[in-house]
Amino acid sequence: MRRRLGRGLGRGLGRGLGRGLGGRLGPAFWLAACWIGLVLLAAVLADLLPLARYDETLAGPPQSGPSAAHPFGTDGLGRDVLSRVVYGARVSLGVGVGAVLLGLGIGAPLGILAGYRRKAADAVIMAVNDVAQAFPALVFALAVVAFAGASLRNVLIVLGVLGIPSWVRLIRGATLTFAEREFVLAARVLGTRDRRILWREIIPNVAVPAASYAFIGMAVVVVAEGSLAFLGLSVQAPTPTWGGLINEGRTLMETAPHVVLAPSVVMFLTVLSFNLVGDRLRSLTDVRESGLEPVRQAPEIAAPAPIAPVGDALLQVEGLRTHLVTPRGLVKAVDGVSFALDRGRTLAIVGESGSGKSMLIRSILGLLPGTAVRGGHVLLSGDDLTAYGPAEMRSVLGLRLGTVFQDPMTALNPVRTIGTQVTEPLRVHLRMSRREARDEAVRLLASVGIPDPARMLRRYPHQLSGGMRQRVTIAMALSCRPDVLFADEPTTALDVTIQDQVLRLLHRLREERDMAVVLVSHDLSVVAQWADEVIVMYAGRVVERGPAAEVFARPRMPYTEALLQAAPRLTDPVHHRLRVIPGRPPDLVDLPQGCAFRARCPYATPRCAEDAPPLLTDHPHTYACWHPRPTQNPATTTATGEGAAAPSPSENGERAAAAPPPTRVGSPSSAERGEQSGR
Numbered sequence: 001m002r003r004r005l006g007r008g009l010g011r012g013l014g015r016g017l018g019r020g021l022g023g024r025l026g027p028a029f030w031l032a033a034c035w036i037g038l039v040l041l042a043a044v045l046a047d048l049l050p051l052a053r054y055d056e057t058l059a060g061p062p063q064s065g066p067s068a069a070h071p072f073g074t075d076g077l078g079r080d081v082l083s084r085v086v087y088g089a090r091v092s093l094g095v096g097v098g099a100v101l102l103g104l105g106i107g108a109p110l111g112i113l114a115g116y117r118r119k120a121a122d123a124v125i126m127a128v129n130d131v132a133q134a135f136p137a138l139v140f141a142l143a144v145v146a147f148a149g150a151s152l153r154n155v156l157i158v159l160g161v162l163g164i165p166s167w168v169r170l171i172r173g174a175t176l177t178f179a180e181r182e183f184v185l186a187a188r189v190l191g192t193r194d195r196r197i198l199w200r201e202i203i204p205n206v207a208v209p210a211a212s213y214a215f216i217g218m219a220v221v222v223v224a225e226g227s228l229a230f231l232g233l234s235v236q237a238p239t240p241t242w243g244g245l246i247n248e249g250r251t252l253m254e255t256a257p258h259v260v261l262a263p264s265v266v267m268f269l270t271v272l273s274f275n276l277v278g279d280r281l282r283s284l285t286d287v288r289e290s291g292l293e294p295v296r297q298a299p300e301i302a303a304p305a306p307i308a309p310v311g312d313a314l315l316q317v318e319g320l321r322t323h324l325v326t327p328r329g330l331v332k333a334v335d336g337v338s339f340a341l342d343r344g345r346t347l348a349i350v351g352e353s354g355s356g357k358s359m360l361i362r363s364i365l366g367l368l369p370g371t372a373v374r375g376g377h378v379l380l381s382g383d384d385l386t387a388y389g390p391a392e393m394r395s396v397l398g399l400r401l402g403t404v405f406q407d408p409m410t411a412l413n414p415v416r417t418i419g420t421q422v423t424e425p426l427r428v429h430l431r432m433s434r435r436e437a438r439d440e441a442v443r444l445l446a447s448v449g450i451p452d453p454a455r456m457l458r459r460y461p462h463q464l465s466g467g468m469r470q471r472v473t474i475a476m477a478l479s480c481r482p483d484v485l486f487a488d489e490p491t492t493a494l495d496v497t498i499q500d501q502v503l504r505l506l507h508r509l510r511e512e513r514d515m516a517v518v519l520v521s522h523d524l525s526v527v528a529q530w531a532d533e534v535i536v537m538y539a540g541r542v543v544e545r546g547p548a549a550e551v552f553a554r555p556r557m558p559y560t561e562a563l564l565q566a567a568p569r570l571t572d573p574v575h576h577r578l579r580v581i582p583g584r585p586p587d588l589v590d591l592p593q594g595c596a597f598r599a600r601c602p603y604a605t606p607r608c609a610e611d612a613p614p615l616l617t618d619h620p621h622t623y624a625c626w627h628p629r630p631t632q633n634p635a636t637t638t639a640t641g642e643g644a645a646a647p648s649p650s651e652n653g654e655r656a657a658a659a660p661p662p663t664r665v666g667s668p669s670s671a672e673r674g675e676q677s678g679r
């Protein structure tokens with residue numbers, strides 16, 4: 001059992017730390033960890049160090065200042081202060097580590113029991129815990145130590161027991177969070193026993209916040225022990241403790257300040273280090289760090305020089321790259337994407353799962369994981385957003401760029417009313433008064449088709465249906481009248497009957513507000529119906545781009561053709577078998593040489609393995625393929641299964657040769673952009 005726990009904890013912490021070793025913990029963490037290690041080592045090896053005895057009165061004048069022989073000087077009785085600080089660390093750190101282990105040892109099982117079992121166990125444990133937490137801790141510690149005697153053991157037990165309620169609360173909260181997660185439900189569905197779920201699924205995940213809290217707890221205990229020692233209620237003389245040393249030295253503040261300064265500084269640095277280490281460990285599980293944070297622009301992958309805006313494009317993306325630093329290597333999630341979009345147009349981004357669609361949107365918005373580095377340019381009405389700092393970016397997000405996410409349930413805060421959430425951007429960005437924001441929120445909710453909007457403001461997200469919730473998130477995204485609305489799979493989490501309503505709504509709002517819309521969707525029928533232009537992504541790159549009607553009617557890139565053939569159609573005959581794209585997308589850490597799609601492409605030739613095809617323009621299409629599909633062979637025919645079998649590369653080559661010669665492009669030409677953006 002212990003081995004299993006060790007493995008589990010190791011996995012949990014290892015996963016957290018492994019991700020952090022790439023620099024997420026930062027230099028302050030490592031400095032703090034080194035300091036803690038140094039103090040611990042000194043305390044443990046104190047007897048082996050060339051130090052004077054902590055209680056030995058040395059020859060020479062007392063209260064002498066720091067010297068080579070005594071770096072921290074001597075105290076009022078002529079004892080070596082360095083030696084007393086090092087031996088004092090034994091007590092202070094010993095109590096810190098011991099009390100935290102005691103609190104964790106008792107609090108963690110109770111917290112897990114309460115969080116996992118819930119019901120009666122939770123009610124009883126938390127009721128007792130609340131009562132225990134209501135005791136004034138320091139008064140309780142003073143009373144117990146005064147009654148039971150001031151000894152190392154008593155101080156350790158009192159501080160350890162006082163920490164139990166906080167441990168119960170923390171571990172229960174973490175257990176509750178993970179007990180509701182899909183992987184635990186999946187284990188339950190598979191009939192896994194509770195004990196196994198606890199050891200394998202819950203405890204390894206709870207280990208990271210517990211480790212973080214353990215360090216913060218040690219800082220608290222070191223300070224508490226210091227306070228007790230200062231009051232003379234910890235380990236008694238002649239054994240030194242940091243609090244006791246500060247107490248002894250306070251009478252010498254004027255004549256020999258080093259006596260009080262040395263233990264104070266060491267204690268301060270140690271407490272600071274415990275807090276820093278705990279805080280950085282906590283950040284490993286913090287959604288802000290693991291999810292969205294201001295992006296780092298990487299000079300090494302940035303485009304070489306500032307670019308000039310093209311025409312009057314509202315949104316222009318040039319050579320955008322987003323690479324994620326992972327323990328496996330650099331994930332090239334977005335690799336040199338360019339496009340331009342005008343007002344009143346909808347651009348759809350399609351591609352298989354993992355092709356980089358969401359990452360492209362997050363990269364444009366500058367909201368990327370902490371492990372991401374970005375290069376390239378994003379121009380909004382000619383202003384380069386990649387040059388913006390976090391504060392400037394905040395003034396653009398919500399105000400000029402709106403976003404609708406996939407799952408409205410997770411996009412809305414469950415404990416805040418719809419009214420609070422819809423009025424917030426109005427009050428923050430547009431500085432409206434409470435009343436103005438409320439009136440505007442009513443208008444916004446009405447505009448997205450929510451009945452009785454005034455009443456809706458008082459409701460909570462869980463009281464709404466999925467479709468209503470998504471309408472609310474759309475209303476929030478539109479509240480500051482953005483120029484561009486990003487909709488990342490806005491209908492995936494919705495019932496199929498609601499999907500059409502939401503898409504119609506987006507289309508109507510686009511028309512009314514003259515916005516541009518960037519729509520990410522897996523659903524090609526949605527894209528065909530609502531998009532003006534389309535970008536097909538594969539392995540982080542654009543492989544085809546053009547007017548949506550054109551791309552779907554005459555796909556040039558075999559990947560686009562395969563995607564269309566894999567999509568179901570209402571017109572398909574009964575028992576029609578959908579084609580699947582054989583193989584799997586490539587590993588973004590180790591992209592193959594040449595065309596990334598070649599291993600799955602029926603038309604691939606040796607040339608595809610040697611050179612990556614550049615983006616070619618064959619008006620109005622842009623595609624990256626050495627063997628483009630012939631324009632005379634509409635996809636609609638092959639998609640229904642009525643088309644001829646896939647032609648051989650030579651056949652394909654001949655047909656392609658019949659098409660007008662394509663133009664090679666690095667990024668879209670102005671003319672092409674004009675076409676793409678409908679100009």
Ligand SMILES: Nc1ncnc2c1ncn2[C@@H]1O[C@H](COP(=O)(O)OP(=O)(O)OP(=O)(O)O)[C@@H](O)[C@H]1O
Nearest residue numbers: 324331333352353354355356357358359360369588
């Ligand atoms: N935080 C991260 N760290 C490392 N790699 C990541 C991270 N987030 C995404 N990726 C990788 O980046 C690639 C692109 O991911 P992205 O979410 O953009 O794909 P997608 O096309 O939107 O897929 P889906 O349609 O499933 O949402 C994927 O290979 C993914 O594994």
